[in-house]
Amino acid sequence: MTCSEFMALLDDLFEDEVGGDLRADLDEHLRGCEHCFITMNTTRQTIEFYANRELYPLPDTLRERLEVAIMEKCRRC
């Protein structure tokens, strides 16, 4: 398996959607390729950083104001 082929299957690997021979090929590639091993781990960390943080929280006061405005517009429809 080449590095490009490994990368193309990265999402399936994260989603645990590969099994059987293909999974064995991926594991074998990982054992011999430090580059792909590092990329896989740091990419996984990248995803976790963004998934676990609220970068754009909606403050309660703004939320209330927006909801009032939306419902007012809907009433006028």
Place this chain on the structure above:
Amino acid sequence: MKPSATETIQLPGTEEVHPDVALVARAREGDLQAFETLVRQYDRQVFRIAQHITQNKEDAEDVVQDAFLKAYEKLHQFQGNSKFYTWLVRIAVNESLMRLRKRRTGKMVSIDEDVETEDGSMPRDLADWGPDPEQMYNQSELAEILRKTIQGLPPGFRVVFTLRDVEGLSTEETAQALGLSVPAVKSRLLRARLQLRERLSRYFRKKNGDGVQ
């Protein structure tokens, strides 16, 4: 204008029915309280998506209002073959791209922008990260780094990454919300993730040259 209640969305049967289905049905019949429940359920997510795409708070506020209003007006067009949330996301993404276009004074902005010309499906930076990047920065510094980093992605990558990895939509739902094929979503997602990873490496790479170079 009240949404038409003539179309059947889905009848409760033996299959599990998403709670939104009943709310949408009631809202179509003019029950504003049911629609308000949907607004309260999804306004945070719509705001977050809009902020990620427009990178502007005022635009994101406008998008939240316009997206829900448009959803209410077009409720009769909602077929029920996708989740209400996926349908709403599609509206919110289109509204966000429109706002982005306006801000760039007419410059074309679409989810295809800059994504066809760049390859980027192979990482270039091979540096490993320190053992715990979270210990290198405090929470607000880290949040700022993450915001700055995602800002630099082309909109076509940013939107796919946001829906898939921030909002947790499946690949199929992301494809449906963006009107893209599943392979196109997968390809953009890979490139978005690798670009973000590479940009974050500037902050998180191992010091003293002990990463793989």
